[in-house]
Amino acid sequence: xxxxxxxxxxxxxxxxxxxxxxxxxxxxxxxxxxxxxxxxxxxxxxxxxxxxxxxxxxxxxxxxxxxxxxxxxxxxxxxxxxxxxxxxxxxxxxxxxxxxxxxxxxxxxxxxxxxxxxxxxxxxxxxxxxxxxxxxxxxxxxxxxxxxxxxxxxxxxxxxxxxxxxxxxxxxxxxxxxxxxxxxxxxxxxxxxxxxxxxxxxxxxxxxxxxxxxxxxxxxxxxxxxxxxxxxxxxxxxxxxxxxxxxxxxxxxxx
Amino acid sequence: xxxxxxxxxxxxxxxxxxxxxxxxxxxxxxxxxxxxxxxxxxxxxxxxxxxxxxxxxxxxxxxxxxxxxxxxxxxxxxxxxxxxxxxxxxxxxxxxxxxxxxxxxxxxxxxxxxxxxxxxxxxxxxxxxxxxxxxxxxxxxxxxxxxxxxxxxxxxxxxxxxxxxxxxxxxxxxxxxxxxxxxxxxxxxxxxxxxxxxxxxxxxxxxxxxxxxxxxxxxxxxxxxxxxxxxxxxxxxxxxxxxxxxxxxxxxxxxxxxxxxxxxxxxxxxxxxxxxxxxxxxxxxxx
Ligand SMILES: Nc1ncnc2c1ncn2[C@@H]1O[C@H](COP(=O)(O)OP(=O)(O)OP(=O)(O)O)[C@@H](O)[C@H]1O
Ligand SMILES: [Mg+2]
Numbered sequence: 001x002x003x004x005x006x007x008x009x010x011x012x013x014x015x016x017x018x019x020x021x022x023x024x025x026x027x028x029x030x031x032x033x034x035x036x037x038x039x040x041x042x043x044x045x046x047x048x049x050x051x052x053x054x055x056x057x058x059x060x061x062x063x064x065x066x067x068x069x070x071x072x073x074x075x076x077x078x079x080x081x082x083x084x085x086x087x088x089x090x091x092x093x094x095x096x097x098x099x100x101x102x103x104x105x106x107x108x109x110x111x112x113x114x115x116x117x118x119x120x121x122x123x124x125x126x127x128x129x130x131x132x133x134x135x136x137x138x139x140x141x142x143x144x145x146x147x148x149x150x151x152x153x154x155x156x157x158x159x160x161x162x163x164x165x166x167x168x169x170x171x172x173x174x175x176x177x178x179x180x181x182x183x184x185x186x187x188x189x190x191x192x193x194x195x196x197x198x199x200x201x202x203x204x205x206x207x208x209x210x211x212x213x214x215x216x217x218x219x220x221x222x223x224x225x226x227x228x229x230x231x232x233x234x235x236x237x238x239x240x241x242x243x244x245x246x247x248x249x250x251x252x253x254x255x
Numbered sequence: 256x257x258x259x260x261x262x263x264x265x266x267x268x269x270x271x272x273x274x275x276x277x278x279x280x281x282x283x284x285x286x287x288x289x290x291x292x293x294x295x296x297x298x299x300x301x302x303x304x305x306x307x308x309x310x311x312x313x314x315x316x317x318x319x320x321x322x323x324x325x326x327x328x329x330x331x332x333x334x335x336x337x338x339x340x341x342x343x344x345x346x347x348x349x350x351x352x353x354x355x356x357x358x359x360x361x362x363x364x365x366x367x368x369x370x371x372x373x374x375x376x377x378x379x380x381x382x383x384x385x386x387x388x389x390x391x392x393x394x395x396x397x398x399x400x401x402x403x404x405x406x407x408x409x410x411x412x413x414x415x416x417x418x419x420x421x422x423x424x425x426x427x428x429x430x431x432x433x434x435x436x437x438x439x440x441x442x443x444x445x446x447x448x449x450x451x452x453x454x455x456x457x458x459x460x461x462x463x464x465x466x467x468x469x470x471x472x473x474x475x476x477x478x479x480x481x482x483x484x485x486x487x488x489x490x491x492x493x494x495x496x497x498x499x500x501x502x503x504x505x506x507x508x509x510x511x512x513x514x515x516x517x518x519x520x521x522x523x524x525x526x527x528x529x530x531x532x533x534x535x536x537x538x539x540x541x542x
Contacts, residue, residue, distance in 0.1 A: 072452055073542055092539065093456075100454035110449045115265070127455045171453075 020048035022083060022179060022210045023069060029077030030064055038064050039235045042078070046212065048178075051205045053221045054214040056232035062214040063107055063183055065232065069212065070104045070181050071095050083178065100128055103177035103209075105185045109168040111156040117143065117163075118152040121170045128175060142170045145200060147193075161188035169197060173204055180204060182213045186220060194220060265450070266443055266463050275435040275468060275526075279475030280482070282428040283522045286421050287483035287515055291491075293417025294514065295506040300410035307399040311372040311380065313387060314395040318344060318368025322393075326370055329390035335383045338373030428522060429529045432468065436533040439464055447538070457538040465531045472526035480519035487515075 023046035030039040039061045046052055054062050067073045068080060071087065080088045082098060090098075103124075111120050118139055125135045143149050146166035156164050165188045172180060180201065186194035198220055205211045215221070221229060231238040315326055323341055330339045347366055374383055384396040440447065443464075450460055491506065507515075 070452065071542075092541075096451075096454045096456045098454075099452065102454075104452060106452070110445070110452065112265070112446050112449055123450070124453050127450065127453055127459065 021045045021081075022048040022050075023212075024081040025068075025078065026080075027078040028068065028075045028080060030061075030068060030073065031076050037076075037235060039068070039075075042237055044230065044237055044239065046210060048210055049205070049208055050210055051202070051224060051227040052210075052212045052230055053224070053227055054212060054230045054232065055216065055218075055221070058216075060232040061235040062232055064235075066104075066181050066183050066212070066214055069179075070102050071099050100124070100175070101178045103172035103175065103180040105165075105168050105172045105180075105182035107183035107187075107214075109156075109164045111164055111167055111171075113156055116153045116155055117148060117159065117167045120156065120167055121174055123171060124175045138174055139170075142174050146170045147196070162190070162193060165189060166193070166197070169200070173200065173209075176204070176207065177209060180209050180211045182211070182215075184215055185213060186215065186217055191219070195223070198223060265446065266439075266467055273435060273438070273471065275432065275471040276475035276478070278431040278435075279428065279472045279522060279526060280479035282424050282431070283476045283479030283519050284483045284486075286424045286428075286522070287480065287518050288486060289417050289420045289424070290518060291483075291487050291507065291511075291515055293414050293421070294511040295491075296410050296417070297414050298506055298508055298511065300407055300414070303403055303410075304400070304407055307403055309374045309376055309378075310399040311374060311384075312397045312399060313370040313372055313391065314397060315368040315370075315391070316393060317365030318347070319365055323368040323370070326368070326391040326394060330370060330372060330387060333383055333386045333390060335375050335378040336372055336387075337375050338371070340371040342369040342371070344368070425522075425525060429525060432472070432526045432529045433533045435471075436464060436468060436530045437537065439467065440534060440537050448541075451538075451541055457535055460538060461531055461534045464534045465527055468530035469523060469527040472523045472530075476519035476522045476526075479522075480516075483515075 023044075025042045025044050028039065028042040029037045031037045042065065054065065056062055064073070068075055069082075071082075075088055078088070079086060083101060085098070087095070087098060112123070115123075121142055122135045122139045125138060130138075140149070140152070143152055146169060148163060148166055148170070151159065151163060154163075156167065159167065165185065169182070169185055172182065182201070185201075186197055189197065194217065201211050201213065202224065213220070221227065313326060313330060315322060318326075323344065327339055327341050330336055344366060347368060351366065374380055380398065387394065387396050447460055
């Protein structure tokens, strides 16, 4: 009964949906195994071209939410639409094509240990089947952007935490994804490098990439004009103004 | 640098580090030896069967008083009989005395007689036997094939046994490859997760493992195949002369040799297919 009412509410809401919603969560819940739900009743939309921060205490479920978003997990409840496509129960074979449209900076970097920084950054382009000439130019440029031009042939275990993080960021943005998801991307770098990386994200955002950054770094949030703040607490979204359910898309587009 | 070269580096080098090449080498060696034995048995059985196919024996309980000569004449007159070779009475006596002792054959004991007959290929042995029965009523007409039948039966059973062994070893090889593939997947779990996360398809990931295992299998099959060929040359070199003498032909024919040469290739193909399906099966469990 309650479910049906929720669905009706959703339908009403989606009827007036702005075409530019790139992420739509509808009553999404997630539990690991048979445990309690670590994410509950998530209802929000991200406008295409927006810049979002996701905050919340440790263990609130930020990483879990991002995993749903970058299609590493499926929700145990509810519906997720990405790029206007219902993906909660899409067949496995359909997912790689969508993952290629999403850049991810993992909280634990997830670099391939035996590959050089260059090859790690090149991975998304090679998986997408780009020519090696194209790969070469883009990767050099990207490594220069994150200040690692001279570390191209170094393997991740020989890089510092901050350097690894920058390789991870370079890999996430190299294919100019439509959606960039970053989990604590500045956790291991100094303030100067954090500012530089934020600049990279805002530059990408200006080129049209929707950005979602999970972070504890309030300074980062304060420095980003026009960004929206989302807050998770104990698996639920804190959205007192309802702005996340009905984002002011026009203002984002006008920016 | 080509994309496939870059792709190849996604899994670290390490051919010959795992047990796969050794397992495949041993299995290929054993399969080839067993298969060669089976094929040699088949051709020996064929030669034996071929040699006796048209040969029959006419047995007379008593060849004395010109009965042998009469039987020979009668056999020559039967249509479809192409060769008639009586065993001379002297020879018969010598053979019998070997059993009964010198003088064991008294003058009063009848000396049985044997006549070897060759029938025309495709001849109707039943009809010829009946004709002989009419011409030489007291004779027994026996196919030599019947005397070698038990031998041929056991040769045949051994052939099936070696085929079964080859198939069992193929199954064991597949099981070893499945284990190797699972081990490789475990070792490279984080690489696979990362690649999946970045949008690699199962097909792209499976190709990496498939190529690695195919390479391992190729190295193993080559080594095992060469060892088997060497062993067969050494064993077969001596054996061929003996077998040639015994059965009147080489133990392995050209077709058999081609079949043996194909086995290492088949082992590589089998390993690759099995590895591929094992990897794809495991990847399907990811979200
Ligand atoms: N693979 C897992 N299996 C079981 N429980 C998990 C798993 N991953 C996370 N959890 C649980 O889910 C909850 C949310 O974890 P999550 O990693 O999403 O939090 P977070 O907000 O990212 O925390 P942090 O700020 O420390 O990174 C936690 O209670 C955690 O213990
Ligand atoms: Mg986290």
